[in-house]
Amino acid sequence: MTLPKKSLREILPELDGLMILAMVLLFLLGLVSIYSASQGATRMGQYYALRQTIWGGLSLAAFLVTVRIGYEEIYRWSHFVYGAVALLLLTVLLVGYSAKGAQSWINLGFFRLQPAELGKIALAVVLSRVAVVHGPHDLRGLTICLAVTAGIALPVMLQPDLGTVIVYAVMTFAALHVARAPRKYLFSLVGLALISLPLGWTFMKEYQRQRLLVFLDPYVDPLGAGYNVIQSRIAVGSGGIWGKGFLEGTQSRLHFLPESHTDFVFSVFAEEFGFAGTVVVLFLYSLLIWRILSTALATKDIRAKVMVSMVACWVWFQLFEVMAMSVGLAPVTGIPMPLFSYGGSALLSVSVGLALVQSVHVASRKSYV
Amino acid sequence: MNREINRRVEMDFRLSLLRWGLLLTLLLLGGAIFSFQVFRFDRYLQLAVQNRLRTLQVPAQRGRLFDTHGAPLALNVRTFDLKGYPLYLRREGVLENLEGLLGRHGIPLDADQLAEAVDRQYWAPFRAVTVVSNLTLAQVAGLVTDPDFSPQLFPYPVWRRVYPAGPLAAHVVGYVGEISREELDARRDRGYQGGDLIGKMGIEAVYEERLRGKNGEEAIEVDARGRRLRRLDYRPQEAGEDLFLTLDLGAQRLAAEMLADRRGGIVALDVATGAVRVLYSSPSFDTNPLSWGMAPGEWQAIIEAPERPMMNRTIAGAYPPASTFKAVVALAALGEKVITPNTTIFCSRTFKLGNRTFHCLRAHGTENVVEALRDSCNVFFYQVGLRTGIDLLSSWASLLGMGRPTGIDLLGEASGNVAGPEWKMARFQESWYQGDTVNYSIGQGFLLATPLQMAVVYAAIANGGYRVMPFLDESSPPPKENLHIEEAVLRPVVKGLENVVATGTGRQAGTFGVSLAGKTGTAQNYHGADHAWFVGYGPRENPRYAVAVLVEAGEKGSATAAPIGGRLLAYLIDHDGDQSR
Incomplete structure (x- = not known):
């Protein structure tokens, strides 16, 4: 197994080109939308777009480093990765910087880091390994798998960052599914989640309840949480087939659309580029997810199959949630649209996640040579 | 091996299932957005255009x-x-x-x-x-x-x-x-x-x-x-x-009346907690027109007035503490065992150091520390200061809260200055001379303090050695710090300060029916008439309040500042029971 390591120059031509293309295009479309949104929202010109570009550069570096190290080497260090992220999450609970009611940031001077995003990487690496070693075929294996998730999800739940916890849950479910957990376990878990919904209600903060109520009927509170949903719907709907054109979206430029460079960035995009733009974005994400899962099918390493499918579900769930939210088909959460929304930690971690997938791709090609 | 392959086949089946499942959801999502952007386009465009x-x-x-x-x-x-x-x-x-x-x-x-x-x-x-x-x-x-x-x-x-x-x-x-x-x-x-x-x-x-x-x-x-x-x-x-707020508006009004149109600052603290009862800076200004919005010209006039009404002299005015600093020198010398309460020094009205001569008000004869405080004898403190040395003097001044902001909940506090040789070298590229220590010992020279800092120093003498942090917000009293000053060190200083008011330079503070302790000071002012100081506390038996009074160009501490401080302390002590709202 210990073949001499490939240099970056040898690795680069072996990467999955289509996947890279989809990633780059999605990032660029996101950048265009962030620019448009921040022009309207804060009159800060290119401020957010510039920051996102810097984060893009950092993410590219992280991508290359991860690909160079290779996923097999990272598996060897997976326990340290898990421990480090868990430690960061605890740190954030103790000394974190809070924004919008949740304590989820670590201040790094110019930038702030959100360890919950790194948790997704740690979860993919560690859970995929654990799920293969202790397969979730019996209650013992299942418990061990769920405990791995809980170690990361609990501190995040306490921040509280419910949106990210749901992403972890989706990733865990994907891991159990691919690691051949019996159907009765999978159905029980879904059942359990449904039963615990009313229980979750009592644990929710007021603003979270409000968001759920508003999801059921946005006109309950048109100025508060419902305002966003109504205005976002108007933005998307008024985009029509071809959209209003770049920087012409009246909803965001006139400030009817709040949080327009983060939570509602897709609404800005859909207003300005219409259904045609929506189709392009959906196609790019479909391509991305298709290529990720192709990698999972191609590799012989069963740990990697589980890990890669977890990354696929991470990307899928977040894009689905944001796009559905923009037309009021899903409740408002703060989770970002992968590669597209403004937010450095999210961009960085999804880049590392996709770099792991690329590394699996490279390794699986190697075995045929 | 066969089992391994079976596992992989089962996994790949589930992966394909996942792949098609995910794609199907994205297709459905596209359909939903299609219905918004295409079927309901007219309605939403209408809403967007005439957002009412x-x-x-x-x-x-x-x-x-x-x-x-x-x-x-x-x-x-x-x-x-x-x-x-x-x-x-x-x-x-x-x-x-x-x-x-x-x-x-x-x-x-x-x-x-x-x-x-x-x-x-x-x-x-x-x-x-x-x-x-x-x-x-x-x-x-x-x-x-x-x-x-x-x-x-x-x-x-x-x-x-x-x-x-x-x-x-x-x-x-x-x-x-x-x-x-x-x-x-x-x-x-x-x-x-x-x-x-x-x-x-x-x-x-x-x-x-x-x-x-x-x-x-x-x-x-x-x-x-x-x-x-x-x-x-x-x-x-x-x-x-x-x-x-901890402020007592009645006492504040009295302070304002006593300063009248003179420039200066008055502070009064609760010695046990640091609660600020009086904090008045003169001249003052009316805040009402400022908050209602005033013309730029009127604003400019306030900012540029030569008497600087916007400056809070109690916390931002740094003055030489003059003789009020002698209490600090006495604490340092006693605390470091450089002198005992019985150490005496002979004052012949002058003190020669090399070829320089330093003066006293008059020839006090042989005096110990209690008597020297009472008479404010410069010669005693010249010599005691030299024996103690600049490093210990400045470290005691810092310990008591001088040379840095007290931490009161107001903006713009000055640090004052207690710095010694390093500071002088950095500032003037000159070494520290014995003569500098002599000046320092009577609160002149490079030494600077705000009235609030001096009130904190005297509160520490009054409360048995605790440095309080002055505060105005009644709901959050800050903690005070025990400086661990021995009773034997404090006692002679307390005695000296009591004698100042009883029979010494601060007699005019003691004419308001309550028993007080304190120290007067007259600070050299190279720009005009000297500044007058009085810092003290009362009542003697069970100290409750400390005051610091500074009157710019007030000439003599004993005649100008001491009666103001005495009357204010008397008011606070007499109204001590009025805590009801």
Whole structure:
């Protein structure tokens, strides 16, 4: 197994080109939308777009480093990765910087880091390994798998960052599914989640309840949480087939659309580029997810199959949630649209996640040579 | 091996299932968005074009301020703002017409000023901005009944800040004013907007976050002419927190009367806690016109006045502490065992160091530390200071709280200066001479202290060696620090300070019917007449309050400052029981 390591120059031509293309295009479309949104929202010109570009550069570096190290080497260090992220999450609970009611940031001077995003990487690496070693075929294996998730999800739940916890849950479910957990376990878990919904209600903060109520009927509170949903719907709907054109979206430029460079960035995009733009974005994400899962099918390493499918579900769930939210088909959460929304930690971690997938791709090609 | 392959086949089956499942959901999502963007396009475009939603800020009632007995220091009164939407105000000719209308009603604002106000507060075209503020009910009635009054404008009730105590507590309470561009940039993520009021000075600035409350918001639907049709939603304002200050307005008034038109500062502290009872700086200024908005010219006049009324002399004025510092020298010398209470020094009115001669007021003869404090004998402290040495003197001064801000909850506190040789080298590139230590020992030379710092030093002598942190917000008394000064070190100093008032230079402080202790001082002023100091505490038996009085150009501490300090302490002690609200 210990073949001499490939240099970056040898690795680069072996990467999955289509996947890279989809990633780059999605990032660029996101950048265009962030620019448009921040022009309207804060009159800060290119401020957010510039920051996102810097984060893009950092993410590219992280991508290359991860690909160079290779996923097999990272598996060897997976326990340290898990421990480090868990430690960061605890740190954030103790000394974190809070924004919008949740304590989820670590201040790094110019930038702030959100360890919950790194948790997704740690979860993919560690859970995929654990799920293969202790397969979730019996209650013992299942418990061990769920405990791995809980170690990361609990501190995040306490921040509280419910949106990210749901992403972890989706990733865990994907891991159990691919690691051949019996159907009765999978159905029980879904059942359990449904039963615990009313229980979750009592644990929710007021603003979270409000968001759920508003999801059921946005006109309950048109100025508060419902305002966003109504205005976002108007933005998307008024985009029509071809959209209003770049920087012409009246909803965001006139400030009817709040949080327009983060939570509602897709609404800005859909207003300005219409259904045609929506189709392009959906196609790019479909391509991305298709290529990720192709990698999972191609590799012989069963740990990697589980890990890669977890990354696929991470990307899928977040894009689905944001796009559905923009037309009021899903409740408002703060989770970002992968590669597209403004937010450095999210961009960085999804880049590392996709770099792991690329590394699996490279390794699986190697075995045929 | 076979099992391994079976596992992989089963996994790949589940992976394909997942792949097609995910793609199907994305297809469905595309269909849903299609129905919004294509089927319902007309309806949403309609909604976007004629967004008839308008929003208004409902200003929060700022927290009120009271003195320790409940006397009001800052309140809010109802006035009216004339508001409008930028959607309308930015149309051609609107502001020019408005200029004419306002002119006819005696409000002199030209179109350029109005345009600037609109730009400053602009957030969104549909969010109302204030065009004219502070209108009385009569002015509003006159305006709205004018046939030229546009229905696009409307009066809106708001709160204005008033300061019933005015100049009496100006430096403590501070004032509010319209947020500046720099302040707005610094607080971008804390919900401030152009046109908001913000604390600019004093308590108003320090406790801005607690006082400001939370603005409410009103969403209304308007007709095509901009007239309000109905309220869609309403989030009430949340009033800010009311604060009770430790200040005693009665004592504050007495302090102001005694200083009258002299320049200076007076502080009084509770020696046990550091609660500030009096903090008055003279000359003062009226904060009311500042918070209502004044013309730039009037503002300039206040800033540039030669007597500098905006400067808070109690915390930002650094003066040589003069003889009031001798108590610190005595503590250092006794604490470091350089002298004992029985050590005596002979004063022949002069003290020679090399070829320099330092003077005393008169020939005191043989004196110990208690007598030297009473008579304020310079020669005694010259020699004791030299024996103790500059390093120990400055470290005791620091220990007692000099040379750095006391930490009071006000902005703009000066550090003063207790620095020794390193500081002099850095500042003047000169080494420290014995003569510098001699000057230092009687509180002159490079030594500087604020009245508040001296009050903290004397509070520590009065309370048995605790350094208090002065505070004004009654709800959060800060902790005090035990300096571990031995009783045997404090006792001679206390005795000396008691004798100062009983029979020494501070006799004039002791004529108000209560027994006090303290020290006078006369600080050299190279720009004019000397500054007069008195720092002391009382009652002697069970000290409750410490005061520091500084009168600029007051000439003699014993004649000018001591009676003020004595009378203020007597007032505080006599009114000690009046804690009821």
